[in-house]
Structures are given as structure tokens and as C-alpha cells.
Amino acid sequence: MSLNTSSPTNFKSWQELTSLSKQEFDLETLFKTNPNRFDEFSLKDEDFLIDFSKNLIDNNVFQGLLELANEAALESAIKSYFKG
DSSP states (O other), rough: OOOOSGGGSSHHHHHHHHHHTTSSHHHHHHHOOTHHHHHHHHHTTEEEEEEEESSSOOOOHHHHHHHHHHHHHHHOOOOOOOOH
């Protein structure tokens, strides 16, 4: 995948996230309605933990963020960065 140098605000995924951002979220309710929230919204690799569970997101927002990263070719950009 080649690097996408367009502004992310022009991406389809950005527009979808903008629409999703108008949702009302209550963190306490999100945890009460999904007791597996920590497991579903956390990534662990050896001693490195990324915990998204305490952010005001749901599955739709999380998937939208992944789509934005894909549309922006983030993985290619990271590889390019480390190659110099």
C-alpha cells in the first residue's frame, strides 16, 4: 500500500467518524452494559499495554478509527518512518 498524503479530513472514514462523534457516551454505562469492555478494547504485547476501554468509544467508533488508519496507510507510514 502506498502512502496517502491527502488530508485525513477528506477521507470517507473521517466523515463517518465525524458523524459518530455526535453520539452521547457515558463511560460508567459502557462498562455496565459490557463487562468484557477491558478485554475487547485493550491490546497487550509483552510488557506493553494499550487500553482503549476508558475512552468514550464503542465498537463502531473503534472500527472507524481502524478504517481511518487503513485509509491513511498508517502501517506503510510507520514502516517508512523506521526505514528513514
